[in-house]
Amino acid sequence: MKVRTLILGAGAAGLMCAAHAGPDTLVVDHARAPGEKIRISGGGRCNFTNLYTEPERFLGENPHFHKSALARYTQWDFIDLVDRHGIAWHEKTLGQLFCDGKATQIVAMLLAEAEKAGARLWLGAEVGAVGHADGRFTCRITRDGKPVDVVADNLVLATGGKSIPKMGASGLAYDLARQFGLSLTQTRPALVPFTFDAGRFAELSGTAVQARVGNDRHSFDEAMLFTHRGLSGPAVLQISSYWREGEDVMVDLLPGADAAQDLRAARQHAGRRAVTTALAQHLPARLVSHIAGQIDLTGNLADLSDARIDTIAESLHRWHLRPTGTEGYRTAEVTLGGINTNGLDSRTMMAHHLRGLYAIGEAVDVTGWLGGYNFQWAWSSGVAAGRAVAGA
Structure with a gap:
């Protein structure tokens, strides 16, 4: 023929x-x-x-x-x-x-x-x-x-x-x-979710936030989703195309905001408020609890020194994560x-x-x-x- x-x-x-x-x-x-x-x-x-x-x-x-x-x-x-x-x-x-x-x-x-x-x-x-x-x-x-x-x-x-x-x-x-x-x-x-060690984000599965996810080559401001296997959502799928195995990705949980400035202002006007309560106004409570397991969020806003505020803000704006890999061709778009x-x-x-x-x-x-x-x-x-x- x-x-x-x-x-x-x-x-x-x-x-x-x-x-x-x-x-x-x-x-x-x-x-x-x-x-x-x-x-x-x-x-x-x-x-x-x-x-x-x-x-x-x-x-x-x-x-x-x-x-x-x-x-x-x-x-x-x-x-x-x-x-x-x-x-x-x-x-x-x-x-x-x-x-x-x-x-x-x-x-x-x-x-x-x-x-x-x-x-x-x-x-x-x-x-x-x-x-x-x-x-x-x-x-x-x-x-x-x-x-x-x-x-x-x-x-x-x-x-x-x-x-x-x-x-x-x-x-x-x-x-x-x-x-x-x-x-x-x-x-x-490419355009694929990241995987992490088993159980890393288990308690956050289903939680979504607007975030900036990036590395030294690019970053994307879109939704990020925590899953039982790791991270997904548009921002994560986007940066996966620019990621190489063994590299960190950096997550800004409050893109466009100045966490240090906001915490100082809250300390002045609502010093008796718990630090976790103040952060839960901007982030899902489950995520705040997860972060509290990694950095010190105890006490009230009035208890925070400028140095401690800077440490918290750095953790919120520059959360370094290293995926173990991706979900592979099985789910890659x-x-x-x-x-x-x-x-x-x-x-x-x-x-x-x-x-x-x-x-x-x-x-x-x-x-x-x-x-x-x-x-x-x-x-x-x-x-x-x-x-x-x-x-x-």
């Missing part, structure tokens, strides 16, 4: 690519349903892009690679597509856009666009041996127990990364990239690292050394912040490759 373009992966990037790749395009996926990560994202409402998409909010060894694709297909372009399909949406926080209804609306939209473009979709299909000869790609695909040898002018790697393996994530894109001479950058889980962008053309996503080979989406070493950025990269990189194969 001969096709012009074969896309491996019917996720966000693969479907978007299919919508722009022109007729005679075949999309193949081992899953029984397309766009599964889209379906579960955003609590089932899909955080499909971010109003504040900017190149600085993406990570990768080449900090400039993603600029071209993002500039040529922007968040506004995708919003326009959503509007044209009559999908109602709203902004939640920090520019994050969600469907008013179900995330499956986005999947249906992409399928409609791909069908309109003339693409075919094979689901529940297993990819076997993939090769390249005489300027074309060959792929053995087994569907309904029957093997089919597909020959394609273009091959698009859109099978994603390693995150959430229970949904079928694998390293197929990486294996094929290596096979065809593309190098990889180190991969690891994305994979950091992947196919080295030095081997790809930033305008077309095609390999420099092998005409017709493309890599898009999460498989590539481009990772966005939490909040719709990774979907926008899927849309932008998918469009870049789709337009390239359509015009080739």
Whole structure:
């Protein structure tokens, strides 16, 4: 069977690519349903892009690679597509856009666009041996127990990364990239909760606070959630992309406040108030009790010396914590690292050394912040490759 373009992966990037790749395009996926990560994202409402998409909010060894694709297909372009399909949406926080209804609306939209473009979709299909000869790609695909040898002018790697393996994530894109001479950058889980020694925050499980969580490279002011395994919440997921094993993270429990100044003022006006009572006006009582097990919070405000106030304030603003690790790919929203962008053309996503080979989406070493950025990269990189194969 001969096709012009074969896309491996019917996720966000693969479907978007299919919508722009022109007729005679075949999309193949081992899953029984397309766009599964889209379906579960955003609590089932899909955080499909971010109003504040900017190149600085993406990570990768080449900090400039993603600029071209993002500039040529922007968040506004995708919003326009959503509007044209009559999908109602709203902004939640920090520019994050969600469907008013179900995330499956986005999947249906992409399928409609791909069908309109003339693409075919094979689901529940297993990819076997993939090769390249005489300027074309060959792929053995087994569907309904029957093997089919597909020959394609273009091959698009859109099978994603390693995150959430229970949904079928694998390293197929990486294996094929290596096979065809593309190098990889180190991969690891990103946008993932931290783990700590067993029981470290057991008594705080379920407690959430607004905090600044960071390290020497970055910090994020968002919610932080204590869990039975460690720390989660948007601020923690964000900084996990910038964290390396063995490093501390620093937590400011009162971002934007001056704890020392506030405690001195409270000492003057309410000196008979217990220190823990005063802190519980700004932090959850369970968290204050936990902190009291690490620093001296006994007595009343009037008992506090300036030096002791400074010590308490330092502990609240600069709480150093060292995770033992993360929850890994099991719960990671994305994979950091992947196919080295030095081997790809930033305008077309095609390999420099092998005409017709493309890599898009999460498989590539481009990772966005939490909040719709990774979907926008899927849309932008998918469009870049789709337009390239359509015009080739």
